[in-house]
Every structure is written in structure tokens, then in C-alpha cells.
Amino acid sequence: MTGRQRCALNLGDIYRNYKPNIFEPMNITNRRKFIQKTGAIAAATFLGSLNAFAQNGPRKRIAMVGTGVRGLGMWGTSVKAEYDDILQFVGLCDINPGRVAYARRIMELDCPVYTDFDKMLRESSPEILVVTTTDSTHDEFIIKGLEKGIMVISEKPMTTDEKKVQAILDAERRTGNKVIVTFNMRFSAYVSKIWEILRSDEIGDIKSVNLNWYLDTDHGASYFRRWHGLRDIGGTLLVHKATHHFDTLNYWVDSEPEEVFAYGSLDYYGQKNSKISHSHCRPCPFKSQCKFYWDITVSSSAMGLYVDNEKYDGYLRDGCVFRKEIDIYDTMAVQYKYASGVKVSYSLTAFSPYEGYRLAINGTKGRLDTWIQQSMPGGVKAYQEIKIINLFGNVKTIQVMPQAGGHGGSDPLLKDRLFRYPDATDRLRQSAGSRDGAMSALIGIAARKSIDTGKIIRIEDLTELKPLAKKGRD
Ligand SMILES: NC(=O)c1ccc[n+]([C@@H]2O[C@H](COP(=O)([O-])OP(=O)(O)OC[C@H]3O[C@@H](n4cnc5c(N)ncnc54)[C@H](O)[C@@H]3O)[C@@H](O)[C@H]2O)c1
Incomplete structure (x- = not known):
């Protein structure tokens, strides 16, 4: 089994007998009520852009910038195969002319290919733009897409430093448009089930969270072979990888980060x-x-x-994990506090004998515990378990079965929400926008700054965003 397949299993954990009603249709009255209730202008804009897309008839014009493995797999061949009735590729762009030509061939398209993004926007007039370039370049394409007034869908992380976060927020304000950030992990039934448990009051008020994430010597090493090993391109794994984890924690805890302290070093690779x-x-x-x-x-x-x-x-995909250019950390420990007071202890280790994570969420009534193993010497269990332990000893165990599909079924669910059921009720609050993209990236950016300076970094000092104690909807 490859690292990629293991990753898919991890994100795809699904509960036995649990089928989340993710795509419950939302009627206009309910949607208006929801928007009024939350008072969230941003949510209205976000849903509005999706609605406009849904109602304007079939075969929307879609373009993609960044035709690497994620672009080609998640947003390319599968979108062509599964949404051909409603979407029509009108342009592909990549800085590498050979790669974009290869992508067009594999996707069996006859649309034009470009190495000049502005030319693609001008000539192909897309209604939807998918941004799947390397992380530190997302901001340029997001901003140009917002300025063009089209629906912009960006891969995570939204971007890699605080100036680019601010530039995206400025562009949204200037244009009145909103970017969609694709946090596919939110679409895992396992992640959303934990979200539901946390809202059921079973463990009471959340007070602290421990999350230790382990990347094994296959998947973990792969980051050090690729551009991800360079801080300027991927922002370090505290941004590139941990943005998934920080967004999921933000989603579960329903608050925004206030201050961050971290250690990090390159102890094994390099x-x-x-x-x-x-x-x-x-x-x-x-x-x-x-x-x-x-x-x-x-x-x-x-x-x-x-x-x-x-x-x-000149990009060498099979780069040496011990090459001298690597300047990211493989060992990271982050302490941070939410505006609600919830304290988090997070670690990320990129050279572990097995792949997975340990999670504990401590509340005033009990604790939620999981130990997810995606690879383990001797094999992994066919199912995974989550325990809810009452403070005075009652234990409830839920078994979770892995689900088939990209990133364990979360990738197809995310695409269905975006393209097929944009009007569905977002009961599980899985849609994410710039504020979510910013807050998850900013934890990693602050952690990086803390490692550099040895100081506690306050999130409010990085951009105009002031952390909210209770997040609610974007
Ligand atoms: N959500 C997920 O689970 C998930 C999984 C994998 C990757 N990703 C994200 O997808 C994005 C792409 O990752 P990947 O693994 O496909 O990497 P990749 O290296 O395979 O592809 C990146 C592509 O971007 C192109 N590119 C770089 N700079 C460009 C520019 N200025 N203009 C046009 N094209 C440019 C490169 O030539 C390359 O083809 C990253 O942001 C990554 O974080 C998300």
C-alpha cells in the first residue's frame, strides 16, 4: 500500500450505521433564515456565488491553473468524468508547457492550454477557476480570479504568509467576491461525526485538545523529495500539511486562534x-x-x-530527502490558545514508523479519544475506534469503517457540494472561505515566526483579522 492510499484511508473514516445527511436540500426561506440568523454577509456572498452557479444552466466554463498530480487527479480527470454534463473545461494553465500538454492529453480535452495565466483568463473567459498550483503561488491566481468576478476555488493552504493572506482579504473587499478554500478533511464522515459529538454536549465544554500527528517514512519522506521541502514554496509543513489539521481543530472547537508558541527543527532529513x-x-x-x-x-x-x-x-520529482536545499522542519511542537480559552498541544513528526494520529479532546464532562492508524508494522485494524469517556468512567466506543474514494470519500463529497449540490444545506458546516483559509494558515505562519524568534505570536498582529471566541459560519 502506498502512502497516498494510506492517506485516503485516514481521511475516509466513516461510522458504521452512520450516514451524515450532508446534502439535505435547503429551500430559499431556510437559507434566508440561516443567513439572517448568522448575520454573516460573507456566508451570503459565498452561498450566493454557488447559487448563481447552480441556476445559470448546464455546462459552466471551468479553467484550472496548476496541472500537477492534485490538479490532474482531483480536479481534472475525475471532474471531466463525473461532471461532464454540467462543466466544460475551457482552459488549462501551468508554468510548465510539457506538464499542461500532458494533462490535456490524459484528460482527453481539446481546450486550449496556456503557460500565461492572464492570457488564459482573457481568452477562455471561465466562470469557475480552480487553483492547484504550488502553495506560495495561490494568492496571485486567487486575486486575479476575484478581480475577474468568477468563482474561485483554491486548494489548501489558501496561502503561505500573512502578507498574502491580507492581500486576498483586501481583494475580496475590493471586488465583493469570495474565494472558496477546499478543506476536504471537513468532508470526512469521521471528522464531521466528531464535530457532531462535540456539539451534542457529551463531553461538555471543550477545554483542551491534544493532537499528535505522525507521518511515516514513506508518506512523510515524500514531502522531503518534492518542492514541499523548500520553505519559500510550501511554507513548511506547519503550513502546507498542518493547515488541514489546524482547520479541522478550528472547525471542531468553533473558535479562532489567539496566540501561538512553537518549536521546530530538521532532525532526520536534510x-x-x-x-x-x-x-x-x-x-x-x-x-x-x-x-x-x-x-x-x-x-x-x-x-x-x-x-x-x-x-x-528543472524540477526533480525524485529529489533526495537528504539534499542540502531542504530548509523545513521534520519535528514540530506547537502550543496555542483559542480566543475561547481552549488550549491546544499539537505536534507533527515526519519520520515515524507508522502513519496516523492520536487525538484527545478534554471537556468538562468527559474526553473524546482516538488513535488512528493508517500504517502500522504488522498491519492495521479493519476499523478504527473513537472512545467517549465520561469523567467518572463510563466508556462509549464507536467503530469507524474506512470508506473508498479519494481521501477516503471526502474528495468526491467536496466536489459534489461544489458542482452538483451547491444549494444543499450545509448542516455540517463543511464549506470554507477566506476566513477559514486564513485562520488555519495563520496558526502555521505564527508557529514559524515563533520558531524564528522564540516568542509567542499573537494572531491579531499578523493581519486585520481579530480572532473570534465563537467562530460560527464564515
Ligand atoms: N487537499 C488535499 O488533500 C491536497 C492533496 C495534494 C495537494 N494539494 C494541494 O494541491 C496543490 C498542488 O499540489 P500537487 O501535489 O499537485 O503539486 P505538483 O507539483 O504536482 O503540481 C503543482 C503544479 O503547479 C505548477 N505551477 C507552479 N507555479 C506555477 C505558476 N506560477 N503558474 C502556473 N503553474 C504553476 C507546477 O508546474 C505544477 O505542475 C498544492 O497547493 C497542494 O497543497 C491538496
Whole structure:
């Protein structure tokens, strides 16, 4: 089983006998009531853009910038296959001409391809733009899409530093448009079930959370092979990876982060931690002795996407996990506090013998405990368990079955909400906008700053956003 498949299992945990009513239709009256109730102008704008999309007839014009593995898989071939009745690709763009041509071929499209994004916006006139470029470039395309007045859907993280967060917020204010940030983890039935449990008062008021996330030496190492190993591009794993975890915690706790303190170091990967190091695996003289040797040539898709197109941008997809350029952390510990007072202890380790996480949410009536294992020497259980333990000892156990589908079924649910059922009631509050994108990225950005300075970083000092004790809807 590959790291990718393991990841899919993790996010796809679903409860036995539990079928969340995610796409319960919402009538106009209810929707108006909801908007009035929350008083959230942002929510109205967000839902409005989805509604407009739903009602304007079939075959919306969709374009994508960033035709790498996520673009091609999540937003490319599957969207073409499953939403062809309502969506029509009118343009693909990537800075790498070979990769964008490969994507068009694999997607079996005849739309134009571009390396110039502005030209694509001008010529192809999309109504929907999907942004799936490398993390630190999202802001440029989000802002240009908002300025063009089209529906902008951005992959996570929304962006990688506080100036870019602010620039996106400014663009929203200037244009009156809102970006959609795709936090697919919210669409996992497992994550949304925990959200429901937390709202059922079974563990009382949440007071603290412990979350320890482990990436194994397959999936974890893969970040150090790729552009993710460079801080300027992925913002470190505190932003690139942990944005999923911080958004999920924000979603569960229903508050916004106030202050952050962190430690981080590169303890295992990177040149200083190894006697052997090279640029990338193919020409490496240490192949036979390196536990991380990866033969990219056996993957026809990786060859087609990356190796065949190295001549255009020099990007080496099978980069050495011990190469000198790596400047991110593989060991991270973050303490932070929500405006509601909830305290969080979070850690992320990128060289673990198994993949998974331990989560404990402590409340005034009890505790919610899970230990999710996606890979484990000796094998993983067919199901996963969540325990709700009353403060005085009663234990309730819920078994969770993995679900098939991209990121465990959360990817198709997310796409259905965006494209097929945009008007459905968002009972589980899974839709996310710029405020969610900002607040999850800002925890990682603040953690990075704290590591650099040794100081506690206040979220309100980073952008115009003032953390809310109770978040509610965006
Ligand atoms: N939600 C999830 O579960 C999930 C999973 C994987 C990736 N992602 C996100 O998807 C995005 C893409 O990741 P990926 O794994 O596909 O990486 P990738 O390297 O395979 O693809 C990124 C693509 O962006 C292109 N690109 C870079 N700069 C560009 C620019 N200025 N203009 C046009 N194109 C540019 C690259 O050439 C490349 O083709 C990232 O933001 C990542 O965080 C999300």
C-alpha cells in the first residue's frame, strides 16, 4: 500500500450505521433564515456565488491553473468524468508547457492550454477557476480570479504568509467576491461525526485538545523529495500539511486562534543528518545503501507528469530527502490558545514508523479519544475506534469503517457540494472561505515566526483579522 492510499484511508473514516445527511436540500426561506440568523454577509456572498452557479444552466466554463498530480487527479480527470454534463473545461494553465500538454492529453480535452495565466483568463473567459498550483503561488491566481468576478476555488493552504493572506482579504473587499478554500478533511464522515459529538454536549465544554500527528517514512519522506521541502514554496509543513489539521481543530472547537508558541527543527532529513546525500535518486551513487531510494521510472504517470518535463523547469520529482536545499522542519511542537480559552498541544513528526494520529479532546464532562492508524508494522485494524469517556468512567466506543474514494470519500463529497449540490444545506458546516483559509494558515505562519524568534505570536498582529471566541459560519 502506498502512502497516498494510506492517506485516503485516514481521511475516509466513516461510522458504521452512520450516514451524515450532508446534502439535505435547503429551500430559499431556510437559507434566508440561516443567513439572517448568522448575520454573516460573507456566508451570503459565498452561498450566493454557488447559487448563481447552480441556476445559470448546464455546462459552466471551468479553467484550472496548476496541472500537477492534485490538479490532474482531483480536479481534472475525475471532474471531466463525473461532471461532464454540467462543466466544460475551457482552459488549462501551468508554468510548465510539457506538464499542461500532458494533462490535456490524459484528460482527453481539446481546450486550449496556456503557460500565461492572464492570457488564459482573457481568452477562455471561465466562470469557475480552480487553483492547484504550488502553495506560495495561490494568492496571485486567487486575486486575479476575484478581480475577474468568477468563482474561485483554491486548494489548501489558501496561502503561505500573512502578507498574502491580507492581500486576498483586501481583494475580496475590493471586488465583493469570495474565494472558496477546499478543506476536504471537513468532508470526512469521521471528522464531521466528531464535530457532531462535540456539539451534542457529551463531553461538555471543550477545554483542551491534544493532537499528535505522525507521518511515516514513506508518506512523510515524500514531502522531503518534492518542492514541499523548500520553505519559500510550501511554507513548511506547519503550513502546507498542518493547515488541514489546524482547520479541522478550528472547525471542531468553533473558535479562532489567539496566540501561538512553537518549536521546530530538521532532525532526520536534510544534508546535515546523513552521511549520504545527492541531488535526486536516479543518478544517485548511494542507491543500494539508501533506505529512501525511490525509482520514479517505474511509475508511468510520474514519468509523464514530471520526468518528461524536467527540461522545461528543472524540477526533480525524485529529489533526495537528504539534499542540502531542504530548509523545513521534520519535528514540530506547537502550543496555542483559542480566543475561547481552549488550549491546544499539537505536534507533527515526519519520520515515524507508522502513519496516523492520536487525538484527545478534554471537556468538562468527559474526553473524546482516538488513535488512528493508517500504517502500522504488522498491519492495521479493519476499523478504527473513537472512545467517549465520561469523567467518572463510563466508556462509549464507536467503530469507524474506512470508506473508498479519494481521501477516503471526502474528495468526491467536496466536489459534489461544489458542482452538483451547491444549494444543499450545509448542516455540517463543511464549506470554507477566506476566513477559514486564513485562520488555519495563520496558526502555521505564527508557529514559524515563533520558531524564528522564540516568542509567542499573537494572531491579531499578523493581519486585520481579530480572532473570534465563537467562530460560527464564515
Ligand atoms: N487537499 C488535499 O488533500 C491536497 C492533496 C495534494 C495537494 N494539494 C494541494 O494541491 C496543490 C498542488 O499540489 P500537487 O501535489 O499537485 O503539486 P505538483 O507539483 O504536482 O503540481 C503543482 C503544479 O503547479 C505548477 N505551477 C507552479 N507555479 C506555477 C505558476 N506560477 N503558474 C502556473 N503553474 C504553476 C507546477 O508546474 C505544477 O505542475 C498544492 O497547493 C497542494 O497543497 C491538496
